[in-house]
Structure formats: C-alpha cells, structure tokens
Amino acid sequence: MLKYDPRKLVREDNPGANPGDLGMFKFVPDDLPDGAPLVVVLHGCGQTAAGYATGAGWTTLAERWGFALLAPEQQAANNQAKCFNWFEAGDIERGQGEAASIRQMVERMRADHAIDPKRIYVTGLSAGGAMAAVLLAAYPEVFSGGGIVAGLPYKSAVGMREALGTMFRGRIKTPVEWGDLVRTASGHTGPWPVVSIWQGNADKTVAASNAVELANQWANVHGAPGPASEGLVNGHRHILLRNPDGKPVVELFEIAGMGHGAPIFPDDPEFPLGEAEAFILPVGISSTLGIARFWGLEPGAVRTEEIVTVPERVEAGGAETPVFTRPVKTGILKKLWKGIKQIVGRT
Numbered sequence: 001m002l003k004y005d006p007r008k009l010v011r012e013d014n015p016g017a018n019p020g021d022l023g024m025f026k027f028v029p030d031d032l033p034d035g036a037p038l039v040v041v042l043h044g045c046g047q048t049a050a051g052y053a054t055g056a057g058w059t060t061l062a063e064r065w066g067f068a069l070l071a072p073e074q075q076a077a078n079n080q081a082k083c084f085n086w087f088e089a090g091d092i093e094r095g096q097g098e099a100a101s102i103r104q105m106v107e108r109m110r111a112d113h114a115i116d117p118k119r120i121y122v123t124g125l126s127a128g129g130a131m132a133a134v135l136l137a138a139y140p141e142v143f144s145g146g147g148i149v150a151g152l153p154y155k156s157a158v159g160m161r162e163a164l165g166t167m168f169r170g171r172i173k174t175p176v177e178w179g180d181l182v183r184t185a186s187g188h189t190g191p192w193p194v195v196s197i198w199q200g201n202a203d204k205t206v207a208a209s210n211a212v213e214l215a216n217q218w219a220n221v222h223g224a225p226g227p228a229s230e231g232l233v234n235g236h237r238h239i240l241l242r243n244p245d246g247k248p249v250v251e252l253f254e255i256a257g258m259g260h261g262a263p264i265f266p267d268d269p270e271f272p273l274g275e276a277e278a279f280i281l282p283v284g285i286s287s288t289l290g291i292a293r294f295w296g297l298e299p300g301a302v303r304t305e306e307i308v309t310v311p312e313r314v315e316a317g318g319a320e321t322p323v324f325t326r327p328v329k330t331g332i333l334k335k336l337w338k339g340i341k342q343i344v345g346r347t
Contacts, residue, residue, distance in 0.1 A: 009026065009053060011023065014108075015104060016107065017104045018101045018104065022098060023049065024108075025050060025071040027068065027069040028068045028069075029066060034114035035116045036066055037297055039068070039297075040135070041070070044128050049071035049072065055280040056274055057266075057274035060274075065298060065299055067119075068115060078098070083126075084124075084127045084131035085098055087162065093185070094139065099134050119297075120144060121146065121295050122136065123291055126206060128151075129148040130151045130152045136182075138185050139186065140188045143193045145294070147195075147196045148197050148198070148211075149198045149287050150200065150203060150211075152213075153178055153213050153214040154178075154182055166210070168205075170213065171213065172213065192221050194249050196250075197253070199211035200259050201256060201257070201258070202259050205259075209326060212322075216323060219323040224242065229241075233253070235256065235285075236253055236255050237254040253285070260279060261278075262279065262280050264276065264281065265284055265285055266282055268286065271286070
C-alpha cells in the first residue's frame with residue numbers, strides 16, 4: 001500500500017468557479033519563492049490526486065526542485081471509475097466543464113502563490129493524460145509544456161463508445177487533421193506548448209498507436225516536419241523532434257515491455273523517485289524526471305534549447321506527413337499484435 005505524507009497535499013475548499021465539480025488539492029513547498037513554476041498533475045482512473053502525485057514522485061521532485069503542485073481530483077459523481085472525462089463534449093471545450101474547472105484552479109494558484117505565468121505545465125496518466133492533452137489544446141496560452149503518459153490525442157473520441165474504441169484500437173488521422181483539432185480549440189496562433197509523451201508498447205488498455213498519433217498531432221501544430229532523431233535511453237526507444245529553430249518541441253518514449261501505467265525508477269542510484277503501486281510501474285526509467293527535465297525545471301540546468309547548435313535554419317513544411325512512426329513489430333510482439341487485431345475484428 002502506497003504511503004505518503006498527507007501534509008504534502010492539502011485540499012483547497014474554495015477553488016473558485018468549478019463547473020466540472022472537481023476537487024482541488026495542492027502542494028506548496030516551504031519557502032517557495034515568488035515566480036516559481038507550477039505543475040498540474042492529473043491522476044488516472046481509480047486513483048486519487050495524492051496517490052498519483054506521490055507515487056509517481058511529483059511531490060518529492062517539487063520539494064527538491066522548488067515548484068508548486070496543483071492536483072485536481074475527479075469525483076465518483078462525475079465518473080464512477082473516477083476518470084477525468086476527456087471524451088465528453090461538455091468537459092473538453094474551452095470555458096466548459098472539467099477543463100474550465102482546472103483552468104480556474106490554475107488561476108487560483110497563480111494568485112495565491114505568485115506563480116510565474118510563463119512556467120505552468122500539465123501532466124497526467126491515462127485519462128489524466130488525455131485530459132492533459134485537452135488542456136494543452138483548449139488553453140495553449142496558459143501552459144508552456146505538457147507531459148502525457150499513456151494518453152490520447154485531443155478529440156480522438158467524443159462519447160463513451162468512441163472513447164473505448166479509440167483506447168483499444170487507436171484512431172488514425174493525418175497530421176493536418178489532428179493539428180486542426182488543436183488549432184480550432186482556442187484560436188491561439190502560437191507559441192505552442194512543448195510535449196513529452198510516454199507509452200508502454202505492451203499496453204493493453206491504451207493502444208500504443210495513440211502515442212504516435214498524439215506525437216504527430218503536436219508535430220503538426222508546431223509546424224515541425226522532421227526528421228526526428230532517434231536513440232535509446234535506459235534501453236527504451238526515444239524519438240525527439242525539433243522545430244525549425246532547433247528547439248526540442250515533441251518527444252516520444254516507447255517503454256519496452258511495459259503495460260498500462262506510469263514508468264518510475266525508485267532504485268535509481270543517482271536520483272531515486274516514486275513508489276510502485278497499481279499503474280505506477282518500476283521499469284528502470286522515470287517519466288516524472290524525464291518530463292520535468294524536458295520542460296527545463298531542473299535548478300541550475302542549462303535549458304536544452306540554449307545549447308542546441310543549428311547549422312542552418314530548416315524551413316517548416318507544416319509536418320503534413322507523419323513525423324513519428326510506429327516501430328516494426330517482430331517476434332512475440334508481432335504475434336500478439338496480430339492476435340489483437342483478429343479479436344478486435346470480430347467485435
């Protein structure tokens with residue numbers, strides 16, 4: 001059973017306008033200076049705000065690195081499984097429902113704790129990851145970055161039936177079609193949030209193809225046509241895309257052999273973080289640490305875009321063709337995927 005200090009996340013009983021009827025929890029480290037960053041952390045189905053924020057290591061990292069946490073919590077009255085309603089039309093539009101509630105909570109944190117408005121970020125797991133994608137699309141001027149773990153593209157589904165189909169099978173659109181869904185969500189024209197995406201390639205709850213479609217959605221929004229660079233980090237596939245100015249804007253981690261959950265590395269000899277729990281999986285790499293570093297939150301670290309050398313400016317092509325591609329499935333994974341497609345075809 002996950003253990004956490006209840007003093008780290010406290011309930012805020014007056015979040016302000018709350019059309020989505022969500023709970024509001026926050027963690028503000030002692031002596032947090034004015035102008036500190038804020039990270040919004042969104043739990044997965046069946047989890048609590050405190051359980052996910054603590055289990056994934058966000059409270060520990062916030063205390064070490066000096067940033068505030070906002071952890072909205074779903075209520076069973078809104079969704080029996082306590083999933084954020086990332087697929088309900090009334091909750092995913094700008095100014096409506098759960099998305100509007102979380103936006104208001106961000107404003108409350110800004111006012112109460114002198115948060116730097118240019119360093120506000122959102123991350124989440126599963127339904128929380130999909131809701132993080134909603135917030136990035138509906139309020140791109142609010143968030144500088146997102147971290148989506150086992151999530152789905154914005155408006156990949158509307159309604160429960162579509163949501164289940166998209167989760168299990170994925171949904172394919174062109175990058176332009178995906179990007180248009182984001183662009184029309186707010187009327188914003190940029191700059192856009194950077195996005196870090198994490199997905200287990202053995203996930204049977206949210207098909208791994210969703211991560212690829214999500215990455216291509218944001219590649220198109222950023223107008224970054226690629227090519228993306230690819231390598232291994234702790235044995236896991238990592239794909240990084242830069243915009244025409246050389247700034248990293250979208251990354252995708254595919255975690256080998258991992259099912260549905262957030263990857264953590266509690267035994268990391270240099271930076272242990274997180275506690276194993278249901279859907280919080282010790283697989284030798286930390287999504288929390290990786291996302292926070294991608295955003296540039298590590299104190300004293302030189303931000304990645306400040307050390308990039310770009311030989312010559314690349315002209316943007318709008319990322320009209322997919323930049324991120326699915327890995328070739330071989331051996332057991334290939335057979336497993338073939339079996340899944342046969343089962344799905346009969347339903």
